[in-house]
Amino acid sequence: MLTLYAIPPSLYCAKVRIALRAKGLKWRELPPPGGYGSAEYRRLVPSGNLPALLHDGLLLADSEAIVEYLEERFPDPPLMPDGPAARARMRERGRFHDTRLEPELRKLFPHIAPAARDAGVVATQAAALQARLTQLGALLEQDDMPFGLGDLGLPVTLAWLDALGPVLGLGLTLPDPVTSWRARVEAEPPVSAELFSYRVILDAWLAKATA
Ligand SMILES: N[C@@H](CCC(=O)N[C@@H](CS)C(=O)NCC(=O)O)C(=O)O
Secondary structure, eight states: OEEEEOOTTOHHHHHHHHHHHHTTOOOEEEOOTTOTTOHHHHHHSTTOOSOEEEETTEEEESHHHHHHHHHHHSOSSOSSOSSHHHHHHHHHHHHHIIIIIHHHHHTTGGGOSGGGOOHHHHHHHHHHHHHHHHHHHHHTSSOOSOSOGGGSSHHHHHHHHHHHHHHHTOOOOOOHHHHHHHHHHHTSHHHHHHHHHHHHHHHHHHHHHTO
């Protein structure tokens, strides 16, 4: 039995669900024991981070560690290409999302509610995100790998940027290689299925946060 500790709007939980779907796995999803941020959950996951996966007595946090574990435990269908160079590039793509692009998005979260919004921070983050998207465009110019582990977080962050763009007036432009990569990856059934349900959750969360 695979148990995913998650909360509905969490971007990294959606990333892990794309991997679970791609592997054809069944899982149950539970809120973190004791609640998000609770001492009870921190006893299980010291960082308090979501998502966490419980499987065969192993409790594992951090989305990248989780999806790499899933890849090793459930190798078919593979989500890593053949050969050390392609595998390293797939990891590079995933790391770029987790450590470069998404951290610039999350700096906007405290500024979503209109009453708490700082226009200066929003403008700074819009520029930072555009710079990261330009870098992502360069990274994706060579788009020659099958759908894999490096493609899991990016569609979720792009869904956030779609939703937040008009709310915060971000005015972002996706470079052509990102648009082409996106069309290919969002046509993958595990991605389209996850985005179909996640966008509904995201829009509802955003409507409440901006009310
Ligand atoms: N690098 C982590 C990031 C996960 C993350 O930041 N999760 C958010 C929810 S989407 C969270 O737990 N935030 C609360 C915290 O960092 O204490 C991963 O890939 O799992």
